[in-house]
Amino acid sequence: MSLLFEPRDVNFNELLHQKYGKTYTQKHKWKYYHLYTLLLKKSLYSNDIWHAISSTALRDLYGRSGARGNEKWVYRLIREDLKSWNVILYHTEQVDVTKRIARYKILDERVLSGYHLVDTVVPRRHAPPKPAPTKYAGIHGMIQQTAKKLRVDYTAALAFIEDAYAQSLSLKDKPIQWNVIQKGKWSAFRNRVVDASIYSRWLWHLYKLDRGAYGFKVDLGNTNRVFYLLTQIPSHLRKFMLLGGRHLVEIDITAAQPLLFTNMVLAYCRQQGITAIPDDVRRWKTLCEEPDPDKSLYPALHSLMVGAQLLLDSHLRFDPLTKKAYRVREYTKLFKAEFFAKIFFDEDKRTQMRRVFAEAFPTVSAAITHFKRGDHRNLALALQQMEADLVVGTVCARLYAQNIRALPVHDALYVHAEHVETVVDEIKKAFQDINLCARMKIKNM
Template identity: 25%
Template sequence: MAKKKAYKKYRTLHLPKAIVDNLLLKLHLGFADFDYKPEIFVSILNDIISKSSIFNKKEKFQYLFSPLDSRFLKNKYGNAYVNHIDFLASNNIIWNDNYYKNKTTYYYLLELDKYIEEYNKLLSIHNIISEDVVTPYCFTITEQNLSESTENITDLNNQKNRISTLWYKIKILITSKNKKYLTSSYNDDSTFINNAPKHIKKMGSHFRKNFKIDAEKAIAFSTTQYFENIDKAESEEEKLKAYNKYTSRVTSIKAIEGGKNSKSIYFKLNKTNGRIDTNLTNLSSDLRQFIVGYEDMVYLDLKNAQPVLFNIILKKHLINAKEDLKKEINQYFEYTTKGVWYEHLQELYSTTREESKNLWMKIAYSKNKSYRNDKKIFKDAYPNIYKIISTYKAKDHSDFAIKLQKIESDIFIDKICRKLVEKEIIPFTIHDALIVKKEHKEITLKIMESVFEETLGKIPCIKEEHHE
């Protein structure tokens, strides 16, 4: 009887060519004086880029960074992580901020030009050409020019920054020795999904199977946007932000494109705040249009979500409340549930709507001692509510945000989504918003409204988004 041929499995990573070239050249030149594993190096780089896209959600993107706790690294890579991450840091492939000493260390990538300059310098010093650099035996590398499908960009090949669109597709053979760090996250998600309540289990399986993106169009859109931002950039810092924003987006898109086969699709429980984190919650809003089938879907978003959910906490403070507090809470309730809270702050502060959002972030989520001048107008208008917010942040300023996120998760995941799945409607979720098929819009709205009526006592403003 013929022996059954073993089926080989691979993990695919996508990383900027300039960074990988720099790493491979230093390995080729013998800079690493320990028994290293090349796949650990590229996996750590992928950790930094992919986690950065989550932490840079507000798209400020001056640096691509990632907080990588030593416990996370040890659990994923074993004791080998120390030598590997020290090598990357000491050889100018990544850097870490010593300000975070005794806390989770933040690791950063450098500006792209620095990788290229050092690469060319080392080739010259050692009198070798790039073709001489050996690719490690354990993976194959394919070069990709992400600007090839981009339209309406003139003289692309003459632009210095076109090198930013050159990426490597790195295909790594999964073995018994490396599967822990190449597939562990995906396997952990599988365990969570399989052991989750019935409605979350169905949502997880549905997401893994059905969440897809038109990667070619999404990357073309992001690349066009990148070159437009480069043209508008008035400083090196703005150029760096444009590149890091682009890199972050490409990483998000490629992870979705890889899906189950590349073990890069994720659906996991955030144990801190109870949220469900997915590739979709990490996707920039203007890339949603490229979700496969999005033209037949509707996006339903709770307007002023976090300010609205704060009302659930405030309801408890109404019990035995004095008249001045009652008046503040009732006024706050009206503005937030009508979806005009930021407009109200805009009037209070005589500022723009975008700035009013930033002001709320400072009021609600910063340390009590921070931004005191910015908080003064709100404190004068809502002294009792300000005091309540400050009390929740007294021990740790993140406690208030986490409390609101837990309320959000309870309402959206445990209440709304549970009722939807019972009706055989399985949504995609984005924390305080849902994506469902257009044919399910009316029943989804009814369920959302009934849950809010029950928990808030009023139906708040729910915003709809369609893409034709």
């Protein structure tokens, strides 16, 4: 953990000096920041309210303090102090005869107050060794070197985050997780705004961006996807990323995976001895390649489901005044995520949505079942691999051969404005090479 934080309105250094004096503060201050940061990180990346932290690990890391014969475990002092300073709550519970577990949470008022970066660092002897970064070859190595040159416009990004929080900037709805909804957390999925939680998460990423605290990894042999800074930060912050001091343009391939799946369906047909392309496969391909967004794949599939009078999660809304959920019928991009989850990713092929889909697209549905056999995750992995092989292995390779630096984010590429036309042409060529027609959306960052 290279970055340490403290709450904006609680000064650990002053409180420690007041209670313990200079020597204790100098020796143990970093441990207070460390435990708070550890808990902060858990709260930013989990919907859980309470977070388990190993007392054994804290005991071994923080050690003891006090005169010989009257030593105390430092982690116990820390959590008692943080509790008395109204920073955290914690409790312990018996797991079995020999084991207890400790759970922690940051107080709501501390979440609302935010946090800031401190100059203190974890002493080198206590910091876990950082593994040497993997150096990739070929096109992955070229992308890795380009990614190292990314910088963030820190001042502009911070101003945006502060303003978004002050104005309660509206955010897109997210697919519902029913285990979270059952706890009453509708605000995590509907009527979303930049609240204290989102604000804290964005700040966390901004601090990491400023320190270059992101690695580079290629999921070789599995999905072949590239993971690095641009794939890990919130999408709202990508517009503040600079390459060579200049902003980038996003080129997004629309419905890339469904379009690529067309060729998997055709391969399935050949395997089954089907020589003439079935009508539903032709219709699927036409919808994937449709240039009019209102007539393209997902709106068409949505109309299909609405016509069958299905109750869709993407239709659910929540009224914060009455605290009641209600339904609408209009299409939103939430349907895309719901469709993929229930048709391509779900292991249950007997759902209502799957039944309606199979009636309209029998061959495509049969191919989905075929490619998910053995393990329902196989299809998702295969589609991600096809996408990565085309976007990175083909398009990026051709662009870097022309000295055009492009950075992939799955089905999108980020490039300088003067290269947009060339990149669009290369994407079209790559899809044409496999008898498909790609359509794209271009967004100035």
